[in-house]
Amino acid sequence: MVSRIIPVEAFDLVIFGGTGDLARRKILPGLFRRYCAGQMPDGARVIGAARSDMDAAGYKDMVADAIREFGGGRSCEDGTLDAFLDRLHYVAIDARGETGWSELTDLMRDSVQVRAYYFSVAPSLFGDLAERLHSHGLADDQSRIVVEKPFGRDLQTARALNASLAEHFDESQIYRIDHYLGKETVQNLMAVRFGNTLFEPLWNAQYVDHIQITVAETVGVGGRGEYYDKSGAMRDMVQNHLMQLLCLIAMEPPAKFDPGAVRDEKLKVIRALDKVEPHHIVRGQYAAGPDNPDFREAVGDARSKTESFVAMKVGISNWRWAGIPFYLRTGKRMSARSSEITVVFKARNHSIFEEDGEDHRNVLSIRLQPNEGITMKVTIKEPGPGGMRLVDVPLDMSFAEALGEDGGDPPDAYERLIMDVIRGNQTLFMRGDEVEAAWAWTDPIIDGWTARGDVPKPYDSGSNGPTDADQLLARDGRIWREVRP
Structure with missing residues (x-):
């Protein structure tokens, strides 16, 4: 059986929260596995962005350790890991301030077809990141953002979150990821x-x-x-x-x-x-x-x-x-x-x-x-x-x-979904109205527990x-x- 792999365009992928647990356990090892599978084209780059004060060399060391621990047994001793690390960059950044944004702007390339931004951070920062990407000219028609759950904690907050993202990105550019x-x-x-x-x-x-x-x-x-x-x-x-x-x-x-x-x-x-x-x-x-x-x-x-x-x-x-x-x-x-x-x-x-x-x-x-x-x-x-x-x-x-x-x-799930983001395929991602409809069904159940004072068994x-x-x-x-x- 021969599998057909749809190629991807060259891309810049920025991981906000690039030193966090999700990035270390899933996102970065998953990208390394896709690199080993030949699905990262020449010119593709991964940029870690977080509050941690470290240089590019320190970030690469952290990523190398994460891949050795969570990479699923992929060989790291034949030069492949070093080649993957050469694609990595790092920017110390403040999601709610101005620190690091000029450095990130200088690092991004106008020549690539796809700019993707992975919000591997708390939902309370989604709006701030979206606003700063827009104000620094980093959000264009080819840009895509990936947001992790929770997508709100009820219908009201889900609507507010969707509205905040919609101020700067079209629904076709928003990828709400559910690894299942x-x-x-x-x-x-x-x-x-x-x-x-x-x-x-x-x-x-x-x-x-x-x-x-x-x-x-x-x-x-x-x-x-x-x-x-x-x-x-x-x-x-x-x-x-x-x-x-x-x-x-x-x-x-x-x-x-x-x-x-x-x-x-x-x-x-x-x-x-x-x-x-x-x-x-x-x-x-x-x-x-x-x-x-x-x-x-x-x-x-x-x-x-x-x-x-x-x-x-x-x-x-x-x-x-x-x-x-x-x-x-x-x-x-x-x-x-x-x-x-x-x-x-x-x-x-x-x-x-x-x-x-x-x-x-x-x-x-x-x-x-x-x-x-x-x-x-x-x-x-x-x-x-x-x-x-x-x-x-x-x-x-x-x-x-x-x-x-x-x-x-x-x-694995994260590898597949990240590559779907790069390809622009939203089939396996939730749409805003879908998220809101789910909360509209869920909220009355939770409200009923509170009103009745129900205690779990x-x-x-x-x-x-x-x-x-x-x-x-x-x-x-x-x-x-x-x-x-």
Whole structure:
């Protein structure tokens, strides 16, 4: 199998927050991997910009250390790393002042086709950076900005953030990045649905019984306690990551595979979401485990009512999905790290195998992490004599096994999305109206918790969340799919 790589133009990429944790762990190692894959053309440059007072040599040393630690085993001893570091520059800059901006202006080139600015900083600085890029003549029609979540903390702040960016950049120049959309399996979800005659005719209320979306983490809040206590699982995970997965699994086929068409269909899903009743939501807080404090101790607030776990039953009022429940679940300190979408199809209307009393159903599982892949559970005859005994077996496609060496070295989510920014492809990025629609659906849920004084249910670290989450499905005669490592 030969992969077709779309070339990119020469570019200048400025990483604001270029010495921060995200830049060290993901952005810079990802760029190095793309360089090794031949996707950084001659003349492409990466410019780190941050408050840290260091020179170019010190920045290159920091980046080299980050690549050795987080570069995924890429060889750094054959001269490739040195060649990549030669493309790096650094500017000490003040996002809210004037320090460093003249130096950055002098460093930028008029000859390149693409100028991209990655805002790897707190959202409170987005507006300041956009304004200074504009005032110093660094924002033109070819410029693009990349902004990290959170995109506000409610509808009001999201609108304000969008308005602030829109003062200096057109919507076509703004790339709101959600790394979940860069995962290979998430994109394969669209290929499975819209590239195969087999699935799309069955992708509706007539054949689907229900759909589960689970994003489970084994880690706690770690060093993000202050942020997480103000955010919680609903704002941190459901409003963006799970919402995006829900949109991709539920959206109508776009007229064509381009950014506008795909994002139009995703927006329609969000606007069709039903109001979630309080008894269809379960919140939880993890308790202390053998090796970890409980949630309240981790965030430093003994009275915190913030959730580390959310499970909910969601409906979509449109022709395709009316009456079909979508069960969403996410939490920290759970039994295994796993992100999976499960499509459970309805039982047969009639079984000719009268002696078989089991409820055999086809189940399609799309696994996002770890071990990305797709599994389809089908029913066959159990081998051997003794009559027609049925057994369920998986048709399993692990991407690593199926593609093997010919599959190359697929990029991780950040690598793919950064290259999409350079190519000008917004398909896998959220549009402003999409973000606002998601908050418009989320805000009433959070406001309801506050108004009622709801307290999250405790759950054991290393479990699958509060037992109330199991009851959420049990009331409908269903069970959660097992969280597997």
